Amino acid sequence: MARRSADETRQLILEAALRLLLERGAIAGVQHIRLQEVLRSVGLTTGAAYRIWADQDEFHRDLAVEMVGLRFAPPVSSASTAIREVLANDGSIEDVVRTAAQDHVDYISTFHLEPESRDSHAFITALALRTAAGSWPELRIASAERHRGSIDAFAEFYGALLRRFGRRIREPLTILDFTEAMAALGEGFAIRAAEGLGHPVYDIPDGAELPSGRWTLFGIGIQGLLAAFTVPVDDSDA
Incomplete structure (x- = not known):
């Protein structure tokens, strides 16, 4: 041998x-x-x-x-799978946000289960280590590389969704700015999940100022980011 x-x-x-x-x-x-x-x-x-x-x-x-x-799947794999049916049925951007947000909440809330949530378990464990990245220069470099890979993948993903629904990023902001804000929001809720904190969920009635239906707090946060970062495309846009 x-x-x-x-x-x-x-x-x-x-x-x-x-x-x-x-x-x-x-x-x-x-x-x-x-x-x-x-x-x-x-x-x-x-x-x-x-x-x-x-x-x-x-x-x-x-x-x-x-x-x-360590990754067991591409960064956008879970989200893109979750919204596939919504897009196939010509759902609204609110439907996409609600579905993708619920998928993320499910993903981070079941990280301790095996083998179904192997990738989410790895994500939470890596995230916990990244919060202590100051310990070693090599860990800071690895953390930055992982973050950049995720940002690049999600920027492309979000950009495609915004184009589909006729929205663009407000100037002088960029799709990377939007993606960084989304990452901070999503990772913040992931840290809460690692702490064992539950995720707030709301049943919004018809006629409310928010879109009706069952919404996670993460989904409502995304709605706020969309309103702050994006505007509808008009004829003056290239």
Whole structure:
């Protein structure tokens, strides 16, 4: 049997550590994942690990970076799937917002369930680590890369939706500004979910100042961002 390279050994150990971290969740943090325990789970000796990492701190740093970069699905996968039927039935932009917001709330509220919510579990755990990104420069870089990947994907997603519904971003703001605001709102509610806080839901009656129907607080927040950031396209727009 061919000997593993140092890179292969490193990846084997990190993958096993990621499994433990996801099993235990964001509350544990990387510091609770002991290298000795990980080594036992993959049948390796201490010497194999300490040829890669000088100490537990180096191992924890690399584990945090690996976790922040982990995705099981593209950033917009859940939202785009959720609104597919609404778009196919020519629903309104309010229908899209309500459906996408409810999907996000469901996504962040069931992160502790496996295997159905594996991606949301990874999202919450990575988000918890990103809030402590000041710990290591490498973690700040990984966090920024993950954030930029999400922003780029959602900017394209939101841009397509705005074009479909005949809206544009108010000048001098940009679609990236809107996407950053949406990310801050969505991640804020995700942190609340990680804390075990429930998400407010409202049944808006007909004739109210808000669109009628069942609305999450996140959905109402998106409505506010749409009003602040966007206007209908008119004939003077290119």
